[in-house]
Amino acid sequence: MPVSTELLEILACPIDKKDVVYHRDYDFIFCEKCDVRYPADRAEGKDVCAKCGGDAEKIKCDVLICSECNRWYPIIDDIPHMLPDELREDLV
């Protein structure tokens, strides 16, 4: 059950409440050990986990990116994760 258009229409950035833009199959870095994922373009070309320094794999992940502040919110298992910075463990 993918994210519905009804939900995408109403979701906003939890910080500034501006629109978020849906990107399908975005390039991500994923560390299984830390259970952390983040967009590859925020990792400065490195494909090691920014948290533990260990091996990380390249994956595709749908993501919502704020049109104003550029914060990103992953869609994991078809569920958008719209948490503010202080509640996230995936900010690197």
Added chain:
Amino acid sequence: MVKTSHFERMAKYYDRATKILMLGTYGKVRERIVSEPPVERALDLCCGTGYVTGHIDAKTVVALDMSPAMLRVNRDKNRERGHVNITVGDAFRLPFPDNSFDAVYNTLAAHEFKKISNIISEAYRVLKPGGRLVLYDFSYPDNLLLRYTYLPFVKHIVELGTFFVYNGEGWGKILKAAGFKDVESESLYGASILMRARK
């Protein structure tokens, strides 16, 4: 801060535990909570495993919670209901613009939060003018035996000590301070409270 990992662990057992804790009133209370007129879009705020999510009379229901494990249970329950949409989010900083919903429901969750007034303000912000807030939670039991046995049991054994409850008067003050009008309270089975208000 709400104890998310506690909910991650107990998601599979949450519904069974809640049914036991509600002492046979589970279905009847839910019927009372969702007895609102139909709306276009409703938010089930801190929805957990979906006590009311699939029963809210709305064309679109957005169900938000901090715990992915609780949300997965909710989604599995409502898989056949195409109007239910699930998202992880923080009740203190909702991922929605102002004036987005016709109704906001908050059930069996408010007792988790020390700063509940901040969440009520967020609910007010995302409601459209005239939109309805429906809030249900534990309260101070009328019966003294229940007050000095049931309530401490729920507080210390079930909720691990984090437990903030109010009576109708207390809730009235909180809701009015946030800007809500037409505040109504209804004691249900002498141990819980149902609040309704309008933006």
